Amino acid sequence: MSAVTLSVDVGPLRLRNPILLASGTCGYGLEMAPWVPLDAIGGIVTKSLSLRPRPGGPPPRVAELPTGMLNAIGLENIGLDAFLEQKLPALRERGATVIVSIFAETEDEFVAMVDRLDGVEGVAAIELNISCPNVKAGGMEFGTSPAMTERLLRLLRARTRLPLIAKLTPNDTNVFDVGAAALQGGADILSLVNTFLGMAVDVRRERPLLANVVGGYSGPGIKPIALRMVYEMVRRTGAPVIGIGGIQTVEDVLEFLFVGARAVQLGTVNFRDPTAAGRIVQELAQFLADRGLTSVGAWIGRIARVVSGTPVHWGSG
Amino acid sequence: MVGTVRDMRLFCVTREDIGPDIVWLGLVPEGGDWPPTAPGQFYMLEVPTSERCFALRRPFSLHDLQDGVGYFLFRRMGFGTRRLGSLRPGEAIRGFGPLGRPFPEPTGDGPIGLISGGLGMATLYLWHRTLVRQGRGVYHLYAARTAEQLVRLEALKALGGTLWLATDDGSLGWAGRADEVLRRYEAEFRRPWSALYVCGPTVMIRACVEVLRSYTEAPIWAILEAPMACGYGVCRGCAVPVRTNPPSYRMVCVDGPALSADEVDWSCLPSP
Numbered sequence: 226m227s228a229v230t231l232s233v234d235v236g237p238l239r240l241r242n243p244i245l246l247a248s249g250t251c252g253y254g255l256e257m258a259p260w261v262p263l264d265a266i267g268g269i270v271t272k273s274l275s276l277r278p279r280p281g282g283p284p285p286r287v288a289e290l291p292t293g294m295l296n297a298i299g300l301e302n303i304g305l306d307a308f309l310e311q312k313l314p315a316l317r318e319r320g321a322t323v324i325v326s327i328f329a330e331t332e333d334e335f336v337a338m339v340d341r342l343d344g345v346e347g348v349a350a351i352e353l354n355i356s357c358p359n360v361k362a363g364g365m366e367f368g369t370s371p372a373m374t375e376r377l378l379r380l381l382r383a384r385t386r387l388p389l390i391a392k393l394t395p396n397d398t399n400v401f402d403v404g405a406a407a408l409q410g411g412a413d414i415l416s417l418v419n420t421f422l423g424m425a426v427d428v429r430r431e432r433p434l435l436a437n438v439v440g441g442y443s444g445p446g447i448k449p450i451a452l453r454m455v456y457e458m459v460r461r462t463g464a465p466v467i468g469i470g471g472i473q474t475v476e477d478v479l480e481f482l483f484v485g486a487r488a489v490q491l492g493t494v495n496f497r498d499p500t501a502a503g504r505i506v507q508e509l510a511q512f513l514a515d516r517g518l519t520s521v522g523a524w525i526g527r528i529a530r531v532v533s534g535t536p537v538h539w540g541s542g
Numbered sequence: 543m544v545g546t547v548r549d550m551r552l553f554c555v556t557r558e559d560i561g562p563d564i565v566w567l568g569l570v571p572e573g574g575d576w577p578p579t580a581p582g583q584f585y586m587l588e589v590p591t592s593e594r595c596f597a598l599r600r601p602f603s604l605h606d607l608q609d610g611v612g613y614f615l616f617r618r619m620g621f622g623t624r625r626l627g628s629l630r631p632g633e634a635i636r637g638f639g640p641l642g643r644p645f646p647e648p649t650g651d652g653p654i655g656l657i658s659g660g661l662g663m664a665t666l667y668l669w670h671r672t673l674v675r676q677g678r679g680v681y682h683l684y685a686a687r688t689a690e691q692l693v694r695l696e697a698l699k700a701l702g703g704t705l706w707l708a709t710d711d712g713s714l715g716w717a718g719r720a721d722e723v724l725r726r727y728e729a730e731f732r733r734p735w736s737a738l739y740v741c742g743p744t745v746m747i748r749a750c751v752e753v754l755r756s757y758t759e760a761p762i763w764a765i766l767e768a769p770m771a772c773g774y775g776v777c778r779g780c781a782v783p784v785r786t787n788p789p790s791y792r793m794v795c796v797d798g799p800a801l802s803a804d805e806v807d808w809s810c811l812p813s814p
Contacts, residue, residue: 250776272776272778281778284791293596294598
């Protein structure tokens with residue numbers, strides 16, 4: 226088992242292994258320390274940080290569904306400076322690979338945050354949350370417009386040599402156009418997908434389950450949809466892709482890697498089982514060893530052995 | 543003393559109904575004891591589902607601990623509590639904890655008031671026992687809709703202190719809701735309290751706090767629940783609006799479950 230190499234290169238970003246914790250599901254990373262040694266996983270992606278702290282939105286903020294959950298947290302966060310002062314030193318001490326997720330309502334704010342992060346020791350990459358479904362201003366507006374996305378990436382690319390990850394929304398857009406635009410603008414890596422917009426109603430109480438009415442839908446119910454998008458994004462762009470969406474088990478991880486994702490992010494599963502990431506890293510090594518593979522790289526994109534060409538969409542017919 | 547948080551396999555050793563759809567569930571950790579757990583702390587219990595079904599864990603206060611068995615007390619309300627309420631002895635679930643902050647210690651030597659609305663009692667029971675053992679005067683008002691929903695009365699009486707009962711329909715104890723009783727029997731409830739702890743449905747807590755605040759300046763702790771995905775501070779789901787400047791939120795899971803009743807912005811909490 227120890228013979229299996231789990232380290233992966235995701236574009237310019239080298240990871241200890243391909244298991245990352247998704248933004249918004251692992252706090253600022255330190256919250257996970259009781260559950261998994263932070264230097265045993267590929268890395269953590271922080272809760273999306275804004276230039277100034279944000280209190281988030283009113284409750285109820287979360288709701289469970291049979292196949293996942295809805296959330297409308299409203300990007301509550303302590304602000305970038307507080308993260309760098311209060312959280313990052315302890316993360317560095319623990320040997321965590323830290324990807325900082327940032328969110329802004331304007332290009333200027335994005336630029337200011339990237340400037341603040343550039344050259345900071347202990348920051349491995351920046352993930353641009355241009356896809357949060359829960360905030361009206363900014364956020365997803367960048368992520369639904371290819372032109373705005375390309376322009377933003379071009380601005381930020383000029384400010385830093387840190388790997389830039391564009392996190393894409395599956396909502397209200399052609400995710401492939403936006404992905405291509407992000408790459409065109411200078412993104413190193415694409416991560417997809419963020420949550421799907423959804424809603425649910427409590428018919429007995431005659432009201433939506435979320436105070437915000439609509440929110441982001443995540444969990445195992447979205448996995449096949451996310452997997453298809455990741456597969457096609459890899460096929461169409463050839464870019465380094467981080468797969469996200471409904472991963473619960475090592476089999477789910479293996480599926481995303483099989484279709485070409487170079488790493489994955491575990492999200493909603495962390496709520497249900499904070500020990501999942503640590504266990505999945507070991508299970509991944511075991512699976513590869515059992516198949517006689519010596520590196521995870523040998524598994525990534527293995528779908529090319531059995532499927533060629535571009536997928537044809539038959540619709541529902 | 544507070545134990546380090548742990549994810550455990552928990553075996554069901556007993557499960558019975560002790561009231562209308564009120565479940566008394568006894569769990570024992572595999573190969574060991576429960577971590578030291580302070581009154582107020584809770585565990586996230588797995589909802590037993592098939593491998594292909596999704597369910598978040600559910601937060602439950604540790605209600606009681608006897609001879610290594612941890613007891614949980616809840617009502618079958620929805621999917622999760624129905625599934626947990628059908629566990630059979632020998633079956634196992636996973637659970638992690640202890641989570642949340644222990645109840646704030648009262649200052650001063652005055653008596654302590656506990657107000658339980660329905661199964662809010664599940665959370666205050668261990669605190670009642672602890673306070674009595676500390677030699678404090680404990681007055682516990684336990685209110686529910688009907689007599690049959692007042693459970694574990696013998697155990698509560700055995701703890702010592704003063705137990706007052708109330709039912710909406712007057713079938714046992716004083717007649718009326720908890721807040722009505724607090725108003726009507728004001729003379730009984732006007733005491734030099736060191737602190738008051740109120741646990742139950744959010745509307746009940748809010749109504750009780752309003753009455754209590756009209757005649758006492760003692761600290762009042764509201765023990766709240768809220769939809770919660772993780773229990774350990776990362777999902778930010780269980781937000782309670784508080785009247786800070788500027789307004790902000792506290793999380794039931796990591797800042798609570800006991801929050802200062804004066805700080806909670808009751809007008810911004812969802813009504814039931």
